Amino acid sequence: MTHAHLRPAGRRRRRPGRTTGVLAAALGLALVLALPGAAVAAPGDLDPTFGPDGRVVTSFPGSAEGHDIARQADGKLVVVGLSEAGFALARYDTDGSLDSAFAGDGTVTSDFGGGNHSANAVAIQPSDGKIVVAGTTEVLAEEGGGCCFFSVARYNTDGTLDSGFGNGGLVRVDEFGGSADGADVAVQPDGKIIAAGKGGGGGFALVRLDAGGNLDPSLGGDGAVVAGFTPASPQDAGGTARGMALQPDGKIVSVGYVGNTAFDIGVARYLPNGSLDPAFSGDGMVTADFGGTEFGNAVAVQPDGKVVAAGSGGVGVALLRYNADGSPDGGFGTGGRTSVRFPGDGGGANAMALQPNGKIVIAGQADDPNSQEGNDFGLARFNTNGTVDTGFGGDGFVVTGFLDWDDARGVLVQPDGKIVAAGYGAGYAFAVARYQGGDGTAPPPPPSADLSVTQTGTATVSIGDRASYTVTVSNSAASTATATGVTLTDTLSGAGAGLTSAAPSQGTCTTTAAGANCALGSLAPGASATVTVTAEPRATGTVTNTANVSATQQDPVTTDNRATATTSVNNARGCTIIGTSGADTLTGGYGNDVICALGGNDTVRASYGNDTVHGGYGNDNIDGGFGDDTLNGGPGNDTLTGYYGNDRLTTTDSVSGNDTANGGTGTDTCTTDPGDIRISCP
Known part of the structure; x- marks a missing residue:
């Protein structure tokens, strides 16, 4: 197990409280104590290129907690949570420093009036980079409100609230009434926003909003649905959703806990219209009981359609995997489930991320038995069969301390394989740590566009006739990116041929007697464009038309970026x-x-x-x-x-x-x- 702590030796646990004025000095001393000798970085080691030694702490006025993390397309990291001033957001550059382009100092707080507010989840809109946050806001009773309202806010990329979304950037979902909570959020491929949480009267709650923040009636008829679990026993009622994932087919998977006194993990799958999916366990819902009190906090969908849920239960961390039909996956753990404990205490999983190689990373809370400190960040990595990956942290576990009462609430895997966990620590401040994630598997390639070019042409012509070639440029349906800046270069040779025209189906072509250069614009995965080239030979022989294609993105397969067609010319x-x-x-x-x-x-x-x-x-x-x-x-x-x-x-x-x-x-x-x-x- 890898250990890292930011507190001086002998420091005792204390009650949760605000970050003290000696934080900077304590961090500085602890860094000196914690830095190991030069060694080869191993999976689970802190990444020294992030912050002072892989850890960053950000204070807000009063106490604060980080609850979730998201990565922008440019690699910057956004952490959201709560502070005494309301919703709290921080944006970090790739080296862990606060991003001054975000509200001037890298941090934002939003007080929506009326009481306490908590941002619990964050997602980035791919189309424009705007930041979507789900959480809870309070309206004071004397102002006609109460605690708490399921809420979604949207911020511009500079940290200001987006006035084009809801009411000044905030949507309160009144349909759930008070005592509701937004726990997770995602952006659908069509740009609509979907959030999960708890309804005011209990039950798994879903909300779908359009780009303007209006409730979308395509979900449940009015944009909001609440599903209570079928009570197999008195405790299996209601429920609270804590995590959500979207399937490629538009179905929605939610995880949480169900019950009134002793809780079980619950997983529900919905059709895109908000109704429970009968193809998932018959009624759209499954529960898991480890013999005590369990909480489901995170869910993910594997590329093969299997559903992975994480939380706390059994001896500590609870992890389950279901087949696409909702049945337990017998190839995972024991009967589709496993429970492990962090060395020292049980711990639990608050967040989860899947690596491209199928391994599962969880983040939560642990207590290092070798320390007299409070709770620490706890991370663990599992193999695809549910066993602990001992190549991570030496035994599959990593424990990282900041300054008492630390808790990791969000985790992600970067494209380069590094793992970033965010939560709170150091006396209730935002805490972020980045770890080496390598495991002998090459990192996934960057998004690429696999272009190909083919052509057909006139087989035989006589002097005095024209030859025609149809050149087709395609972006493979398996590509992971839209090809931009697509350029076709077409060259004629042989039989004294001269180009007479080049007509593209999109974009423009410039021509000379020897060929054409065509700017075809963009091609989405599965899309294609054509250019019709005509040529006039002046002598007998063979005309060769050669087409080459390129784009801004790296092409993983270049052998099909060139195509030729030939025409035999006679003097009939x-x-x-x-x-x-x-x-x-x-x-x-x-x-x-x-x-x-x-x-x-x-x-x-x-x-x-x-x-x-x-x-x-x-x-x-x-x-x-x-x-x-x-x-x-x-x-x-x-x-x-x-x-x-x-x-x-x-x-x-x-x-x-x-x-x-x-x-x-x-x-x-x-x-x-x-x-x-x-x-x-x-």
Whole structure:
């Protein structure tokens, strides 16, 4: 077991009270005494890069308690609790120092008037970083109120109350009446807020609020539900919810304790509409009795859908795991449950976090038998089968002291694997500790976007035709992040090919004759975008179109970020004079020429001989000259003039009225679209 204490040797227990004026001096002396010699950091060791030696204490006016902790996307930590001035919040930088961008000094208190207030839980809105807090507020009886009201508050990222939420940043849920309590809170993927706690008359209570703080009728018809446990015995009535977790399918799992005198752990699962889920133990509720008085304080849902509940019971810490159907998981502990004690006394679990490798971390209260101090932070880690992980703290347990009467109330695991516990200590002040969390397992990778690119293209074309390629960029449905700054680079090579267009389904493309660069914006997991590329070859051979994709995020699989497609080019038309994709002036000779002008607004003079002209794409002006000529305008607004000889003129491009066919002298044949101008055509 790892021990760490911040009090001088021989200090005795004392009654809970305010932080004394000698706190700083005591901490300084204790740090000198507590710092070990240089050693390799082990799982459960305090992290020396956080605060003075892994521990931070923050005082508020009067006494204060930290009750929960959340991590922002930027790595900053938010701790909430109570103080004599009302709701108390503190925000810490990643090194444990108070964040001056939060209300100027890193701390905030909110007095909502009328009495005592306690912030019990915190969640961060992913969309904008606002801080959502659930707890209890009191309205004095002479002001028409009483104690206590289930309440939710929201703060801006700078620590000010969000005036766009509820009444000046606070929502009191009157539906539960007095003696109600908000114990846990979460933000749904759709941005709605859900909180759990106790109803005024007892029972597990749930509340769902929309972004403005209004009760959302999609939960229970009016935004609030209360569920009392089915009384299998007189003690199994009512209940108080203390923790909550959201499943990916929108179901809500709540844990707490039930009963009137001797309490049992209770777990309930709700459908998204607030009704109890009959697929969970038949009626949506399960209870667990370890033979005494038990309290359920925390719950989590594993990736496989199993439900883990933690609290106190049996010999100390109580831990249970249920299958997705509510039956005990026989592969966990004994019959789906385990109970262990901290060395020295039983202890208990107030909070829980799951590591990416499936191990379970609990935080609560313990009493170090080697110390004459009051209660300390107690942490324990369990393997996936419910056994204690002896690689954590040497025996699976870590006890950390601050300055008497310490209690860890919240815990989280950072993306780098480090463990942060928050609560109160040091004479009733906020207390935060960060621990090494490594266990030989690589930390989870940062959120990533797995992009891939594929393409299909025209297999074979002739000089005078265009090849088309459909390039598809996709973000895998298994990605853990939206891809931003998605860029497609498309390059053409071979057969003298030039790019004529690049049309994206989203975003924009800039083009040159050699290729395109397309800014496609963002792609959510499972989303895709396409770019249609067209090219015009000038020679026989093979055109190769190469597409490469990239994004701002790291791509875990880069082998599918490149795709090629090839097109075989022949000279089926027998072209002897070939233009470009631009505006060309082409002149034939004395022989029988086959002129392929390709794209662009071209001017062609066939001159002598029995010539064949293919105008290609664009608005072309074609003069057959002398001889029996065959003139083909192609797509565009073309003017064809046969002049001398028996000529054949074709202006059909499926667009009426844009072309002119002038046969000139001789016996000519004109094939035109309706509305085209025909001159000297039979």
